[in-house]
Amino acid sequence: KRIGYAIVGLGNLSLGQILPGFGASKYGKPVALVSGDADKAKKVAAQYGINPKNIYNYQNFDNIKSNPEVDAVYIVLPNSMHEEYVVRAAKAGKHVLCEKPMATSAAACQRMIDACKQAGKKLMVAYRIQYEPHNRLAMEWVRSQKFGKVKVIDMMNSQNIGDPSQWRLKKALSGGGSLPDIGLYCLNTARFVLGEEPHTVIASTYSTPGDERFKEVEETVSWQMHFPGGAVVSAATSYGVHQSRRYRCYADKGGWFGLDPAFEYSRLQMEGSHAEGNQEIKIAPSIKEVQQFALELDHFAQCILDNKTPFTPGEEGLQDQKIMEAIYESAKTGKPVKLQTITTIDTFR
Ligand code: NAD
Incomplete structure (x- = not known):
């Protein structure tokens, strides 16, 4: 099985590295997009074979809860927005991969760790290095x-x-x-x-x-x-x-x-x-x-499939x-x- 990822934020990193990176991924596939720009999302969905019904915006993002194709959510937004979207993803019952830096304060990192723990979902910080x-x-x-x-x-x-x-x-x-x-x-x-x-x-x-x-x-x-x-x-x-x-x-x-x-x-x-x-x-x-994003996407997918703790969990982001x-x-x-x-x-x- 491949883990289905929803990508939140269609900026430079998502379009230039992460979405192309799925091409080299063995265990992950992009299945949903979250963007404030519906036209852009439609074009990107067509490019990557993503079902247009799996396009969300920042308001209706919480509806991913009822989408069984989405196993994990990858947060690729400006830093101070990571907390809100990690917490919302966890509350929607999804595992979360979060871009670095994890947040803009240690207190926020702790809240993100707690939210994922409470939801029983995995949290990884995308430290590709x-x-x-x-x-x-x-x-x-x-x-x-x-x-x-x-x-x-x-x-x-x-x-x-x-x-x-x-x-x-x-x-x-x-x-x-x-x-x-x-x-x-x-x-x-x-x-x-x-x-x-x-x-x-x-x-x-x-x-x-x-x-x-x-x-x-x-x-x-x-x-x-x-x-x-x-x-x-x-x-x-x-x-x-x-x-x-x-x-x-x-x-x-x-x-x-x-x-x-x-x-x-x-x-x-x-x-x-x-x-x-x-x-x-x-x-x-x-x-x-190697394609570095494929490696991290696959690592997180394998952690979900084998129920293991990621090598770079939320605690790693909190520490930094x-x-x-x-x-x-x-x-x-x-x-x-x-x-x-x-x-x-x-x-x-
Ligand atoms: P970007 O500016 O290219 O993209 C940000 C996206 O967020 C855009 O699609 C933008 O529309 C959206 N967005 C939503 N609300 C916004 C708001 N209020 N203000 C601005 N943009 C808003 O940024 P990026 O370079 O893709 O970076 C995104 C995240 O990824 C950051 O946390 C960054 O640190 C991280 N990043 C990581 C790596 C890496 O190698 N791991 C590389 C680049 C960026």
Whole structure:
């Protein structure tokens, strides 16, 4: 059986990646669309062979409750809308896959987790990087100490953001600037490769004065995370410079490795170097490219079919949200912030 997905929100990600991604999916198929634009939805439904009777809008969305073709709902809306639609989907008795960032506050993440629990439905946050083979190999090398213990990781995710009127630059819809949108990849991937939770963060933010894009949200964030095993992660994210989406892990027995790019949809590349005697050997494994959205859609579908907990459950999104709140607090106060209340969740199931 294939799991039937309803896609909520027909923006760039849904049209450019998720719907095409079903073409490579083994266990999922798109069966319903939810959009505020009926004409667009009709066209997209025809393109993907979706029955036009399975088109919903934001008002009648709750009627999916009585549609047995829909097993799961994938929320692909602006960040601050995730909570409402995750809760409504759970109340309609559907499993929910939610785009990142999960929400715009830790309290909202908790309410989403509770709503899905109460409804007895699964909740997964769409952290595609945790399903992607290059990043999974980096995770294995960090955790197996292939080139020694990784003590330092540096990470960057940046892009020069355009249109000043877009929702990403409106705090009420985005919850923040570069950090929750793209900096989150550094944060989540660091936790993933290390398999640990940071105990302290130190951060600062900067926005170019007078740049109309950054009236409400921050342009650049630079932060450090300290992990219990001794690793120090130095990360930066910016909406104001050319795109760069990479990280490097530095180990103590003569090796470094990383990905450049690390967070793109395709053409990821692993790179590095390690010492053998007095020779430096380049690291450049070739790994088959995959459709990242098909992998995550299939993972969630299999969790539903086999009644398993997703690898990136709602708790994973909550954890990141708590850390982002600590990063903003550190930037505001100019002091390190301790994260004692964060319990370790096992991301390596
Ligand atoms: P987008 O602006 O292209 O699409 C958003 C959709 O929401 C549009 O169809 C828009 O019509 C609809 N919408 C409904 N109410 C709206 C409102 N009040 N204001 C603005 N739009 C409204 O955005 P996107 O790039 O598709 O991002 C959607 C979500 O997916 C975000 O949470 C984003 O963080 C996430 N995302 C994830 C990835 C990834 O790689 N996992 C990549 C891009 C975006």
